[in-house]
Amino acid sequence: GAGVSQSPRYKVAKRGQDVALRCDPISGHVSLFWYQQALGQGPEFLTYFQNEAQLDKSGLPSDRFFAERPEGSVSTLKIQRTQQEDSAVYLCASSPRDTTDTQYFGPGTRLTVL
Amino acid sequence: SQQGEEDPQALSIQEGENATMNCSYKTSINNLQWYRQNSGRGLVHLILIRSNEREKHSGRLRVTLDTSKKSSSLLITASRAADTASYFCARWIYGNNRLAFGKGNQVVVIP
Numbered sequence: 247g248a249g250v251s252q253s254p255r256y257k258v259a260k261r262g263q264d265v266a267l268r269c270d271p272i273s274g275h276v277s278l279f280w281y282q283q284a285l286g287q288g289p290e291f292l293t294y295f296q297n298e299a300q301l302d303k304s305g306l307p308s309d310r311f312f313a314e315r316p317e318g319s320v321s322t323l324k325i326q327r328t329q330q331e332d333s334a335v336y337l338c339a340s341s342p343r344d345t346t347d348t349q350y351f352g353p354g355t356r357l358t359v360l
Numbered sequence: 361s362q363q364g365e366e367d368p369q370a371l372s373i374q375e376g377e378n379a380t381m382n383c384s385y386k387t388s389i390n391n392l393q394w395y396r397q398n399s400g401r402g403l404v405h406l407i408l409i410r411s412n413e414r415e416k417h418s419g420r421l422r423v424t425l426d427t428s429k430k431s432s433s434l435l436i437t438a439s440r441a442a443d444t445a446s447y448f449c450a451r452w453i454y455g456n457n458r459l460a461f462g463k464g465n466q467v468v469v470i471p
Contacts (some may be wrong), residue, residue, distance in 0.1 A: 275366070288448050288461030300449070302457040337403060349459065351403040356384065 250352035252338050258330045258358045260353055267355045271340030278321050279349060280313055281337040284300045295321060327357045369465040379436045383449030384429075390452040392425055393459065394434050398445035405448075406434075411461040441471045 251270045259265050267278035277296055279283055281289035282305075286322050291305040297318035306313070310328075315321040335354040373379050383392070391468045394406045409416045409432070416423045422435040436443055446466050450459040 268424075281461075286463075288463050289459075291458035294457045305458070327396070339403075348405045348408055350405065351395075353402040 250340055252339055252352040252355050254355060255353060256356050258360065260360055261328060261330060263328050263359075264324065264326045265357065267306075267325075267330055267336050267357070269321045269323070269338030269340070269352060272284040272342075272350055273319075273320065275340035275342050275350075277343070277346070277347070277349075278315055279339045279341075280321070280323050281339065282307075283335045283337055283354070285334075292323070292336075297360050300343075310359045325357075328357075330359050333357055336341075370468075371465065372468045372470065373439055375439060375441055375471050377439055379443070379467050379469070381435055381447055381467070382431060382433045383417075383462055384431045385451050385460075386430060387451075388454050389427075390454055392423075392432050393450045393452070394421075394423060394432075394447045395448045395450060395461075397448065397464070403448075406458055413457050436467075437467045441469050443467060444469045 250272055251285050255266045257265055273309050280292040283289040284294055292301040293306055293313045295315040310326045312324045335356050336351045337354045339349040340351045369381055375404055377446045389411055391408055391410045393428040396406055397401050407418045407421055407422050407423050411427055414425055420437045425432045435457045441465055448461050448464045450461045452459055
């Protein structure tokens with residue numbers, strides 16, 4: 247595949263709804279990251295996977311946020327009972343090996359919670 | 361929270377001019393990376409400079425790193441309208457599994 251892809255690109259949810267955001271990393275990339283980017287701000291780290299193992303989830307803002315990468319490739323970020331403050335762009339990135347490598351970002355999913 | 365970066369800059373320059381933006385940080389780093397983001401292409405990696413390097417070039421880009429001052433600068437020479445974007449520095453901090461991004465610098469290149 248060409249690069250990191252994310253779907254959907256745009257998601258509008260009513261407050262209280264659950265949403266699932268998908269990330270397809272570059273094939274063969276070991277590391278996968280999720281970031282949250284609020285309007286006018288830089289991306290903020292949410293969580294990190296090495297293959298299927300979630301090694302760091304300390305950036306997840308609440309227990310309503312859950313991420314998985316069951317087969318070490320595709321990852322899903324799930325947000326339960328969405329709140330207005332969850333509105334942001336959610337970015338996925340992957341890197342080939344070591345966590346200090348260059349990260350390749352997807353186009354993001356813009357989530358709007360009404 | 362954003363990691364100890366100075367207030368973001370907003371630059372408006374004429375095409376052909378050079379653009380310089382700065383980034384500062386507070387903790388020891390493994391490397392520092394610069395990314396560009398615009399609405400058309402998302403967040404794109406530009407250049408990575410390691411903590412033992414002082415300067416790096418890539419095409420029209422020049423990055424410097426001063427670990428004693430905990431600062432970095434990105435220079436874009438002979439700017440083009442297509443360089444209009446937000447530019448972020450991101451630090452890889454020892455002991456963390458993450459990049460810490462700053463708030464970004466907005467650059468507008470006027471044709």
